[in-house]
Amino acid sequence: ENAHTKIDQGLRIQGWNFSDYGVGVTVSSACNALVPPFGINPPRCDSWKDWRVDDHADAKFFRPGSWFMCKDLPDSCSDLLFVAKTSPLYLLGTPTWDRVVKQGKKIYGNYPAENNEGTHLVYSADDSYSANGSPWRDFTTQVTFVSFVDDWVGVSFRYTDENNYYRFEMNNVHKVRRLKKRVAGVVTILWNDVTFTAFDYTLYTIRVEAFGAVLRVFMDQGSSTDAIRVTWTPVCGTPVHDPGAGQQCAYEDDSHPVGSFALFSAGSSAVYFMNVQTYRPYEQARHGNTAPRGDALVTILGRSFATTEATVSARLQPSSCQQTAWASDSSLVCKVPQGVLGSRAVAVTAGAQAGSLTSVLSYDIGQLSSLSYSNLPTTEAINTTVFGFEFGIIQVSSAARLGDTAMEASEWVSESAIFCHVGIGLSGSLRIAVTTGVQVGTVTETVSYLLPLLSSALDGANRPTFGLSNSTLAGSNVGVGDYTAGVRLGVTACEATEWVSDEEVTCISAAGVHGTKRVVVTAGIGA
Numbered sequence: 001e002n003a004h005t006k007i008d009q010g011l012r013i014q015g016w017n018f019s020d021y022g023v024g025v026t027v028s029s030a031c032n033a034l035v036p037p038f039g040i041n042p043p044r045c046d047s048w049k050d051w052r053v054d055d056h057a058d059a060k061f062f063r064p065g066s067w068f069m070c071k072d073l074p075d076s077c078s079d080l081l082f083v084a085k086t087s088p089l090y091l092l093g094t095p096t097w098d099r100v101v102k103q104g105k106k107i108y109g110n111y112p113a114e115n116n117e118g119t120h121l122v123y124s125a126d127d128s129y130s131a132n133g134s135p136w137r138d139f140t141t142q143v144t145f146v147s148f149v150d151d152w153v154g155v156s157f158r159y160t161d162e163n164n165y166y167r168f169e170m171n172n173v174h175k176v177r178r179l180k181k182r183v184a185g186v187v188t189i190l191w192n193d194v195t196f197t198a199f200d201y202t203l204y205t206i207r208v209e210a211f212g213a214v215l216r217v218f219m220d221q222g223s224s225t226d227a228i229r230v231t232w233t234p235v236c237g238t239p240v241h242d243p244g245a246g247q248q249c250a251y252e253d254d255s256h257p258v259g260s261f262a263l264f265s266a267g268s269s270a271v272y273f274m275n276v277q278t279y280r281p282y283e284q285a286r287h288g289n290t291a292p293r294g295d296a297l298v299t300i301l302g303r304s305f306a307t308t309e310a311t312v313s314a315r316l317q318p319s320s321c322q323q324t325a326w327a328s329d330s331s332l333v334c335k336v337p338q339g340v341l342g343s344r345a346v347a348v349t350a351g352a353q354a355g356s357l358t359s360v361l362s363y364d365i366g367q368l369s370s371l372s373y374s375n376l377p378t379t380e381a382i383n384t385t386v387f388g389f390e391f392g393i394i395q396v397s398s399a400a401r402l403g404d405t406a407m408e409a410s411e412w413v414s415e416s417a418i419f420c421h422v423g424i425g426l427s428g429s430l431r432i433a434v435t436t437g438v439q440v441g442t443v444t445e446t447v448s449y450l451l452p453l454l455s456s457a458l459d460g461a462n463r464p465t466f467g468l469s470n471s472t473l474a475g476s477n478v479g480v481g482d483y484t485a486g487v488r489l490g491v492t493a494c495e496a497t498e499w500v501s502d503e504e505v506t507c508i509s510a511a512g513v514h515g516t517k518r519v520v521v522t523a524g525i526g527a
Contacts, residue, residue, distance in 0.1 A: 027123060027276040029101055031069045042066055042076045042104045050125035054162045054262070055107070056117035065119030065265070066105035070272070071098045079148050080272055100274040103265040106151075116152060116169075118266025122159060123276075140279045141261045142207040144223040147172075147200060151267025157208050158259035166190075166256060167264060168208060168217045168235070172198050177235060179217060183255050190215075190251055191237030207232055208261070213254040225275050294322065294338035303330050305350050317345040317356075338392070339363050366391045366434055366441035376422055376449045377477075381408060386418045388443075391436050402447065403430040412436070424480055425449050450477045452523045467495065467511035476503055479523045490517040499523075 031045035044053070044066040055064050070077035077100065107118035136158070147153050154169030163185040170177040177193040205225065207218040218232035236249040263273045300314055305326065314324045314334045321334035332348060344363075347356040368388040376382065386400055391412065398412040400420045409421040418434055433442045454475035463469045473487065480502050487494045487507040494507035505521055 025278060026099070027278060029069055029099060029276075031072050034068060034072060042068065042073060044068055044105075045072070048121075050123065052122050052124045054120040054122050056119065056162050064105070065103055065107055065121075067101060067103050067119070067121045069098075070100040070102055073102075076104060077102055077272070079270055080146070099276070100272055101263070102270070102272050103263075104269055106269045107266050116266055117162075118152060118264065120156060120159070120162065120262040120264050121273075122156075122262040123260050123278075136260045137258045138211045138280065139261075140207060140209050141277070142205060142225060142279075143263065143273050143276045144203055144205045144225070145271060145273045146203045147268055147272075148270040149268040150200065152265065153199075153268055153271050154264040155206050155208055156262040156264050157210055158256035159262045160256070160259045164256060165259060165262070166210070166215060166253075168206065169264060170196060170199065172200055177219075177237070179215065179237060179251060181253060181255050189240045190253060191239050191248060193235060193237040193247075213252045215251045215253060216249065223275065225277055294336045296336045298334045298336055299327075300332045300334055300346055300348060302348065302355065304355075305329050305332055305348060311349075311351050313349045315347045315349075317347060363390075366436045368432055368434055368441050368443035370443075371432065371447050376425070376447060381421060381423045384420050384422050385413070386420055386432060386434055387416060388418075388434070388441065389416045390441075391415055391418055391434070399435045401433040401435075410434075452477045452479075452521045454519060454521055457519075463489075463509045463512070467509050469509045471507045471509060472500070473505050473507060473519060473521060474503060475505075475521065477523070486522040488520045488522075490514060 027050070029051065030049035031047070032049065033045065033047035034043045035046040036043045044064065045068045048067075053065055053067055068076070070080065080100065080102075101121065103119060103121070139157075141155065141157060143155060145153060150172035152169055152171050154167050156165045156167040159165040163182055166179065166181050168177070168179050175194065175196055175198070177196045179190045181188050181190060202221060203223045205220050205223060205227075207220075209216040209218075217235040219235050220227065220231075220233050234249040236247040237251075238247055239245050239251070261278065263276075265271050298316075305312055305328070312324060312326045312332065314321045314332055316334065316336060316339070319337040319339065322337055323335040325333045327333060334346075345356050347354055366388055367390055368386060370387050372385040372387070376384075391398065392415060398410050398418055400407045400410045400418055402422060402425070405423065405425065407420040408423045411419040413419050418436075429444075429448045431442055431444045432447060433440055452475060454473055456474050457471055463471065479499070481499075487497045487505060489507075489509055489512070492510050492512065495510050496508040498506045500506060505523075
């Protein structure tokens, strides 16, 4: 029994695959809209989930590709049943059948020219399961395919767009396999393998590795996606720039450091791809931050974790992992408990001995989005709700601040809401800060108090020219206390200003000979 079997089964429940070559996912495929491409059949999927179609318009005799899921058009995939006797997984109604995609229209390329082109089905989803949201960089992609036509088929990787990628491609007519790159539209053949014979009507699994500048390709007959890496058959080719070097099984090139992957077809009207999986190295495929709700699966790397599964446990201080699964002498998987703390130490106990590492994982900081009120009254405290996410899934010590002033009361409601009692005040746009546990999340310019409003001068609108006349101005939102209120008549400040109430302020006017003037009242920092 493979040593990874139990841990692999547990990770598959979470949607993750765990193998000798990393942590990864079986890539989902879904078609949301089937349409005829320029009136030809079969129809193509025109609205993919996590995928896009790149048809290369410079292909000779250009026609649009016709990519679709076999589960959506089973009658158009009947030739796949020819291989069902040797691979019964691909029968209608099985889970594997639901992961089969077909390219069903001839996309003519330039044969056998090096710049042959056709159509790509590009995986366009973000690399969401990699550490720190890093771009697609180092990864292994594997896919099983079968073709019922002789022409080009392959897998592109480090794919950015139709003019920038690496591609492993093969052709039955020319009996060739080759690795090439396209940089800013310029094609270069990196190596050729002319020892290949044929691939028609047979299931093959291609694996592509891109680690740094080192590129490797493997190809094996069959559809096993669980084969141990040491059993993979490398595809070796003769470098075009240095034929004397002989066949190379690893090629170094740094033209494309990042990019996703894509399925490729040209000229073939019946090629099927299935069970697309992609993996990242352990240290890249796990997040240093995890959501407060817990349940994420974190791989812990180290050494001397024992050679069996016996008596090995892990803690994300101060709490134990919900579950710990031994993978090897150098790796464990921890199902993270819920929490709202900052950087945490991880401790691993093997037998009676423990090892630890500080500040290696933390919980995400709460993210704020809005308040239920964006403008607050100046005369009364009100209840409001701060909305956001990752505030924790249980009631924890929570506090909120509006600007530099703490809310009069704060209460955790849910993972996405905190109830607050906001006191009176006067100010323009303010920052909100929410502390959950020991971490603080903020959002700026989200809420403000109502601006002062003026309605009339209670003792008349005309002032003597010599000034020194006392005026009482009526309005609202001046504040329930003396917040350094100021009054200006036009551009001239009053000789003296005195706050009376939230609805009144008095002003001793300066001398002047002007006509109608604007009156401006400033309370706090609002006017």
